[in-house]
Amino acid sequence: MPILSVERGEIYYEVSGKGFPVLLFAPGFLGSRIEHWRKPRAGHCAVPEWRNPIPALARDFKVITLDVRNAGRSWAEIGPDYDWPCYTADHLALLDELGIDKCHVLGTCIGVSFALALAHAAPGRIASLVLQNPIGLSGENRTVLDEQIAQWSGGLAARPDVSPSALRAVGPRMFGRDFVFSITRNAAGRVSAPTLLMPGNDRMHPPLVSASLARLMKAEVVNPWKGKAHCDAALERARDFLIEHTPGQLAAGRFVS
Template sequence: MPILSVDGGEIYYEQSGEGYPVLLFAPGFLSSRIERWHSNPSRPGMDQDWSDPIPVLTPHFSVVRLDVRNAGRSRAAIGSDYGWSSYTADHLALLQHLDIQRCHVMGGCIGVSFALALEKARPGTVSAQVLQNPIGLSEINRLTVDAEIAHWASGLLGRPDVDQKLLDEAGKRMFATDFIFSVSCDDAARGNVPTLLMPGDDKMHPASVSADIARLTNAEVLAPWKGPDYRDAASLRARDFLLEHTPEQRP
């Protein structure tokens, strides 16, 4: 089982295919883990609104995906400084471990926050990005966001190494800002990364936040893209977009 040791814990990841690397950040809020690309534990047996990108991308790319810290098979300590930078440090460590200097990125839901934070932390890392269903804060969803934080925290409180006070502080700190939480609007505009956006349209994935991302990044917007009538075509467009923006490989 591929495990990366990080400061205070370990990260589970998988890699398949050959070629230019694509790093996938799955949906699922802070419980973002590989399986959430194809299933949702709150809706057992029901298809996701999107197609799993892994089988679509693997014939063309080296596809890297992971369970983020404290989700799925990954574990890490929760200290007084736990926050977005903790996750980004893991993601940079994974790229270094795999000897990846640049890559494409695809993120769903909170994966958009992870993707934009990665490029902010190390500009030039992301060569192109597919941003699907971004989370963010709007005028009407503070209670919805807080409920997701509480649900995430409740799943960790049974661990003997988790201090509830530090856990509560981490949740409040990470989701105290606006936009997509991990970066500011200025950060997103500064990135200048070719972007394909599949916009959100509900309380957790507000249309207003997607509109901001589209404006700030000059993204190609793909809509509609959810559900059985559109998800397969959307997945193929994501593949083609990344192929179009793949740097030429020197021999």
């Protein structure tokens, strides 16, 4: 079982396929984990009728997936400094462990926030971004966000190493900000990696947040992308986009799913 040891924790990850690397961040809010690609969860962070991208991408790329800290098979201490940079440090450590200097990144739901934090912290290591269904703050979704925080916190509360006060502080610290929570609008505008965006259209994934990202990052927008009528074409476009922006490779032809 592939496990990365990080400071005060362990990160479970999997690698599929060969080729230029693509790092995937799964949906599921702070419970972001590999199984949500294979069996989408129900509720506010579900991605309706979206295909698991791992098999399709693994035909052309080395695909790296992970359970983020304190989700699935990964764990980490929850201390007074628990925040987005802790996650980013894990993700950079995983790239280092695998000897990856540069990669594509695909993130869904909260995975967009993880991807943007990584691109902001280490811009030279990101070849391109595919951002799908971004979470973010709107005037209508604070209650929904609080529900998701409570659900994640409830799953950790019984752990003997978790301080109740430290756990209570995580939600306000990580999600008390604006926009996509992990970086500011100004920081998003400074991300130079080519970006493809599949916008959100519900309370957890506010349309205005997606529109702001598209404008700030000059992203290519794929919409519609949800549902049986669109998901195959959207995944094919995402794969083609990654090929087009793979260093040192020709993006010739289209791929057959």
